[in-house]
Amino acid sequence: MVETLALEKQMRSIGKIRRAVVKVGSGIIAGDGVIRLDAIERLAGDVMALRDGGVQVLMVVSGAVAGGYRDLGCPKPPTLVVERQAAATIGQYKLMSHFASAFGKRNVNVAQLLMTEDDIENRRRFLSARHTLHMLLERGVVPIINENDPLADDEAKVGDNDHLAALITNISTSELLIILSSVAGVYRDQEKGEIIHEVAVNDRLVEHISTNKTATGVGGMTAKVSAAKLASRWGVPTIIADGNTPGLLSRIVAGEPIGTMFQPGSNRLNSRKRWIAIRHKSRGTIHVDAGAHKAIVERGASLLPAGITNVVGDFPIGARVNIENSDGQVFAVGLVSYAAGEIKRMQGHNKADYETVLGYKYVDEIIDRDDLVLMTGDEIKEIDS
Ligand code: GLU
Secondary structure (H helix, E strand, O other): OOOHHHHHHHHHHHOOOOEEEEEEOHHHHEEOOEEOHHHHHHHHHHHHHHHHOOOEEEEEEOOOOOOOOOOOOOOOOOOOHHHHHHHHHHHHHHHHHHHHHHHHOOOOOEEEEEEOHHHHHOHHHHHHHHHHHHHHHHOOOEEEEEEOOOOOOHHHOOOOHHHHHHHHHHHOOOOEEEEEEOOOOOEEEOOOOEEOOEEOOOOOOHHHOOOOOOOOOOOHHHHHHHHHHHHHHOOOOEEEEEOOOOOHHHHHHOOOOOOEEEOOOOOOOOHHHHHHHHOOOOOOEEEEOHHHHHHHHHHOOOEOHHHEEEEEOOOOOOOEEEEEOOOOOEEEEEEOOOOHHHHHHHOOOOHHHHHHHOOOOOOOOOEOHHHEEEEEOOEEEEOOO
């Protein structure tokens, strides 16, 4: 945890940001299965204050399930997946209509974007989302984003909106992530009400993380901290703060130390590598020998067929795969230039053998260095920095 002076400096730099993602949890938006109009009113006012200060704002808003389950006839937050999906179809349009009216009164339009894991995995859809969001921001509209809960099953989901908000920070090229929740931040000592004001990238927080969750929210503090650490990997600071406090957004951007702030990491990946790194699902694994491991890690080499010892999974060209060394550690992820079957046939062969073994060649590399991101424990390192 760093000293106050450094914190003040960090907060001042926040005062210069131009684009921020504000994530609002279900616990703020709804209570007892009913959407809280006063909370939406207050948030709209807060977001307007930020915009008046020159900051473009995107919102990631939870509460589709929390604000819809009563209308579905459930007396309490449902646990059945299909009931949650159905509740979300109701809650989502209600949320949007309330936000539309709260912002409408202030002469601002809102837009809805519902996304799932697939939209992030597919680079064309990912870029399409980026362009759409940038256009909305350019035209002064407030994008309001949620997971596409009604359609995505658990397999296809990002899962929690804290994570989704971190991804949206990347997709929208925002410079700050603010997570508003029902708690005031990460507590050093919950009983004494002491908040940890600043967290550095490598600080261990496990012992400070309460595992309590609200009944309708998904993530709890663990998800918030993991989202904050993800954003910090691409150089974006995150603030976790109490979303029930009025005027909080402007105070944060004015540089007041509020809640818990996660410092941005200094290890910035370029935009394409960020996209490779952020997806949490790989489609398969390529095992490599010690020589290939060394060449990739120490020399920033591409992955060539000669160093490959095994291929696990059935994946197409362009899929993201893990690269595992002979000690069983995944030390990198990357996008393949050949499909699994082709790589299996080429494994152990020299790059001069493509024509003889496959009968054709697209490129020499199985994974080009530009499509490869190194991972070291908790960190992701760019190969050619
Ligand atoms: N997408 C869910 C909803 O709007 C909430 C997910 C979460 O709480 O993280 O109901």
